[in-house]
Amino acid sequence: MFVARRFMTSSVQPVRVAVTGAAGQIGYALLPRIAAGEMLGPNQPVILHLLERDDPKALAALEGVVMELQDCAFPLLRGVVATSDINKAFDSVDYALLVGAKPRGPGMERADVLKDNAAIFKVQGRALNESAKKSVKVCVVGNPANTNAMIAAANAPNIPATNFTSMMRLDHDRAMAQIALKLGASSVADVEKLVVWGNHSATQYPDLSNAVIKGKSVAKNVDQEWVRNTFIPTVQQRGAAIIKARGVSSAASAANAAIAHVRDWVLGTNGRIVSMGIPSDGNPYGVKEGLLFGFPVTCQNGQYKIVEGLQWDEFGKGAIERTIKELQEEKDAVKHLL
Numbered sequence: 001m002f003v004a005r006r007f008m009t010s011s012v013q014p015v016r017v018a019v020t021g022a023a024g025q026i027g028y029a030l031l032p033r034i035a036a037g038e039m040l041g042p043n044q045p046v047i048l049h050l051l052e053r054d055d056p057k058a059l060a061a062l063e064g065v066v067m068e069l070q071d072c073a074f075p076l077l078r079g080v081v082a083t084s085d086i087n088k089a090f091d092s093v094d095y096a097l098l099v100g101a102k103p104r105g106p107g108m109e110r111a112d113v114l115k116d117n118a119a120i121f122k123v124q125g126r127a128l129n130e131s132a133k134k135s136v137k138v139c140v141v142g143n144p145a146n147t148n149a150m151i152a153a154a155n156a157p158n159i160p161a162t163n164f165t166s167m168m169r170l171d172h173d174r175a176m177a178q179i180a181l182k183l184g185a186s187s188v189a190d191v192e193k194l195v196v197w198g199n200h201s202a203t204q205y206p207d208l209s210n211a212v213i214k215g216k217s218v219a220k221n222v223d224q225e226w227v228r229n230t231f232i233p234t235v236q237q238r239g240a241a242i243i244k245a246r247g248v249s250s251a252a253s254a255a256n257a258a259i260a261h262v263r264d265w266v267l268g269t270n271g272r273i274v275s276m277g278i279p280s281d282g283n284p285y286g287v288k289e290g291l292l293f294g295f296p297v298t299c300q301n302g303q304y305k306i307v308e309g310l311q312w313d314e315f316g317k318g319a320i321e322r323t324i325k326e327l328q329e330e331k332d333a334v335k336h337l338l
């Protein structure tokens with residue numbers, strides 16, 4: 001299936017954005033926002049490349065999504081390629097949001113979908129290598145996101161490994177919201193210098209030890225009992241809580257986080273710290289190399305940079321060790337795909 005539509009001309013050249021799993025629930029929440037300019041800015045026209053499984057139901061649903069995108073009459077949307085052909089989907093793309101994968105159900109951990117999903121990311125890494133621009137920026141959302149991003153990078157030798165990132169932003173935003181709720185911040189945006197380290201899983205370490213609200217230390221205004229027994233488990237288990245409540249996994253908040261992840265990477269964070277899953281090679285924190293790990297970063301001119309100099313206390317060191325161990329176990333389980 002191939003659908004392309006032109007609307008109007010502009011002096012700014014359109015960029016190509018691939019979204020996999022485009023007919024899924026995150027895709028449905030994500031695509032109108034990309035087409036509206038929320039991800040790449042209000043002056044940047046886009047051509048969407050939408051990939052779905054070669055399955056009649058999935059492709060019929062995708063056709064419906066394309067019709068709705070047309071019906072929104074987004075001025076920045078300069079074309080839509082809707083396809084189950086992976087090379088067409090990644091042809092000359094500047095950005096790729098790899099969302100399409102099997103979500104976990106109630107009672108499962110994210111690592112439980114590793115076996116089913118890992119193979120998808122080998123194929124997609126290879127196809128990106130063959131068809132995408134060498135400068136393509138990749139954000140992996142499909143779970144387990146960190147390890148999937150590592151697999152895709154390992155199968156795309158012509159694209160810099162640093163261009164493959166995984167989404168930790170939902171965890172970051174969840175943690176910001178919990179702190180703002182606890183301390184009655186007038187806006188979540190007042191919470192700064194928060195970090196979510198490690199894996200997008202129940203071993204992640206949401207770390208508020210450096211966080212501030214309007215310059216005031218968060219850690220000094222909350223007790224350790226709340227941090228360890230409420231804040232950290234709430235953030236770590238939020239995905240499961242949403243699956244339990246909705247019957248399906250988070251979609252609106254996941255799409256929002258994907259938009260924020262790519263927007264900040266491309267347009268910059270103005271000095272604010274955000275959490276991104278990035279290759280651990282050469283990191284200043286002594287995290288084992290060869291992993292895809294959530295780090296604090298700032299972004300400028302389309303590049304991310306790890307924020308240096310943050311400290312972990314003994315509790316933090318233990319948490320970091322656990323999340324490294326889990327990522328290493330995931331890596332060992334997929335070594336045949338690397």
Ligand SMILES: NC(=O)C1=CN([C@@H]2O[C@H](COP(=O)(O)OP(=O)(O)OC[C@H]3O[C@@H](n4cnc5c(N)ncnc54)[C@H](O)[C@@H]3O)[C@@H](O)[C@H]2O)C=CC1
Nearest residue numbers: 021023024025026052053100101102103141142143170254
């Ligand atoms: N990193 C994060 O913070 C989050 C990750 N997720 C993950 O995102 C993924 C997608 O979630 P939903 O959209 O809710 O799932 P969904 O099941 O609603 O949609 C997934 C879509 O991907 C498609 N798909 C599956 N394999 C594909 C392939 N090889 N190529 C192209 N399309 C393919 C399916 O046909 C389906 O339309 C899941 O793995 C989920 O666990 C979800 C929320 C947050």
Ligand SMILES: O=C(O)CCC(=O)C(=O)O
Nearest residue numbers: 104110143239240249250
């Ligand atoms: O939890 C899951 O497995 C799916 C959604 C997700 O990753 C999340 O909400 O954090």
